[in-house]
Amino acid sequence: MSNIPSELRYLRSHEWVRLEEDGTVTIGITDHAQESLGDVVFVELPEPSTVLGAGDEAGAVESVKAASEIYAPLTGEIVEINGTLEDAPETVNSDPYNDGWFFKMKLKDDGELGDLLDAEAYAEFVESEA
Template identity: 55%
Template structure:
């Protein structure tokens, strides 16, 4: 069973979202996603300043098995990236909800978070997958 922290939001494309105290959002891939991909060997994150549309493919993770797009859960602007991933993509495997965060964004509309899945909703998505 995948680890699904209750304090995060989720989307069906297997990204997680954490609302920070300053109103920004941390984005990463879920434990389920990293497990399905296997050992990650490369990560490409969006550039700081890039404006993302909701559901836009904006990052790539590559494992020894496959490459997979990562999608923006909601619209907003990238304000920071996790530079540690360039030299240590395996952080996505070992700590997907902590040190393995991918980028931070300022949401275009914070109310868009309300439409995202909670942990129970995401668990249901995994049950039917």
């Protein structure tokens, strides 16, 4: 079973969201997603200051097996991207919830967080896909 931290929120498209103390959110892909993709070889991230709506395509992740879009889980502005992934995309495989994050957003409406899955609901979703 994949690692599913309880303090994060999740999407059915396998992104995770962590609310930070400053009110921004950090977004990445789940352990389950990186396991399914295999060895990540490239990550395309959005430009800082880009405004995205919930569900908008925000970038892509490519592995030796497949390519997959990354979606914005919430509405807001990109305030930071993880530049480490340019030179070390494999960080997504080794540490998807910490060093392998993709981007940070300033939310337009933090009420959207309530629409995301909690860890238990995401785990049930992953099990139902198997």
